[in-house]
Amino acid sequence: MGSVIIPENYHSCLSSYETQEAIGMIKNLMQKKLCMALNLKRVTAPLFVDPASGLNDDLNGVERPVTFDIPDAKMNAQVVHSLAKWKRMALYRYDFRPGKGILCDMNAIRRDEELDNLHSAYVDQWDWEKIITEEERNTEYLKNTVKRIVESICNALDEVKYRYENLHTELNREISFITSQELEDMYPGLTPKERENIYVKEKKTVFIMQIGDLLKSGEPHDGRAPDYDDWKLNGDLLFWHEPLNCALEVSSMGIRVDAKTLDEQLTKASCDERRNLTFHKMLLNNELPLTIGGGIGQSRICMLLLQKAHVGEVQASIWDEETLTACKKAGIEIL
Numbered sequence: 001m002g003s004v005i006i007p008e009n010y011h012s013c014l015s016s017y018e019t020q021e022a023i024g025m026i027k028n029l030m031q032k033k034l035c036m037a038l039n040l041k042r043v044t045a046p047l048f049v050d051p052a053s054g055l056n057d058d059l060n061g062v063e064r065p066v067t068f069d070i071p072d073a074k075m076n077a078q079v080v081h082s083l084a085k086w087k088r089m090a091l092y093r094y095d096f097r098p099g100k101g102i103l104c105d106m107n108a109i110r111r112d113e114e115l116d117n118l119h120s121a122y123v124d125q126w127d128w129e130k131i132i133t134e135e136e137r138n139t140e141y142l143k144n145t146v147k148r149i150v151e152s153i154c155n156a157l158d159e160v161k162y163r164y165e166n167l168h169t170e171l172n173r174e175i176s177f178i179t180s181q182e183l184e185d186m187y188p189g190l191t192p193k194e195r196e197n198i199y200v201k202e203k204k205t206v207f208i209m210q211i212g213d214l215l216k217s218g219e220p221h222d223g224r225a226p227d228y229d230d231w232k233l234n235g236d237l238l239f240w241h242e243p244l245n246c247a248l249e250v251s252s253m254g255i256r257v258d259a260k261t262l263d264e265q266l267t268k269a270s271c272d273e274r275r276n277l278t279f280h281k282m283l284l285n286n287e288l289p290l291t292i293g294g295g296i297g298q299s300r301i302c303m304l305l306l307q308k309a310h311v312g313e314v315q316a317s318i319w320d321e322e323t324l325t326a327c328k329k330a331g332i333e334i335l
Helices: 016-038 084-093 139-163 180-186 194-204 259-268 270-278 278-284 297-308 319-331
Strands: 040-042 065-068 074-078 100-110 120-129 176-179 206-207 227-240 246-256 293-298
Touching: 016 040, 016 100, 016 120, 016 139, 016 297, 040 259, 065 180, 074 246, 084 100, 084 293, 100 206, 139 206, 139 227, 139 246, 139 297, 176 180, 176 194, 176 259, 180 206, 194 227, 194 246, 206 297, 227 259, 227 270, 227 297, 246 297, 259 270, 259 278, 278 297, 293 297
Parallel strands: 040 100, 176 206
Antiparallel strands: 065 074, 100 120, 120 293, 206 227, 227 246, 246 293
């Protein structure tokens, strides 16, 4: 059963027709702006992959992928969770060079997602990946990339607001950068989610860095699979979302593991069995390019820019009857 919050006195700024029109506008704008800001080329991405390839992502390390058989191919397939490892392999196969990257529409099914205003079993993202040099594997390069993404989001908002005068969304272009350990030190008695909400409410636009490893408390800020992000060079981008009075994460991204950090993180996460998978063997042998990449939630961006209270207002998915009834009663139109 899902968990739904109904904001007091909520009403959509846009009609149903305007909402659909605005979603299309945002998706077109964001694709163009991201490609320009990060020097990316749009490519076609898979919906499912071969489990034996090691290309699927475990996200927090516990989510179960949707698996099905393909009788004619005499093999099973897994619906992707994200494309972090596939993109890196694609850059290798397509012979891209440093400074250039790819962008693709990623559609996924996350069967174990806990459904609420922000989370759906259906995920749609702009997934991107870019080749970098050894010298660019540093915090400054990560921060500069985050700034380019925030500028793209804010510039898209300006154009959407020009089109729809009833829309009064305000975003802060100034980003507050903070590590997950600094955040825990500031609010040691709170949960990670509570820390995020307090800090993002004050700063409005925040990038929380270094997610995945254990903090001084003995717990991670959040889970991260050990085989895509370098836990010292990654983070989450969050904006304050007024309709729900909460921090809204729109992107998880980072500089990816090299052979050394993959080796270390596989051991830390007790995932040494992955060393035998094709992707991991190639990476440990320094055969794959160094990259930075991430996913930017398409529905999350639409929620943010259009000031929506439920992700079901901007994407078509499946919801429990209790959620549908509560939303209908409150005038929240679920697609």
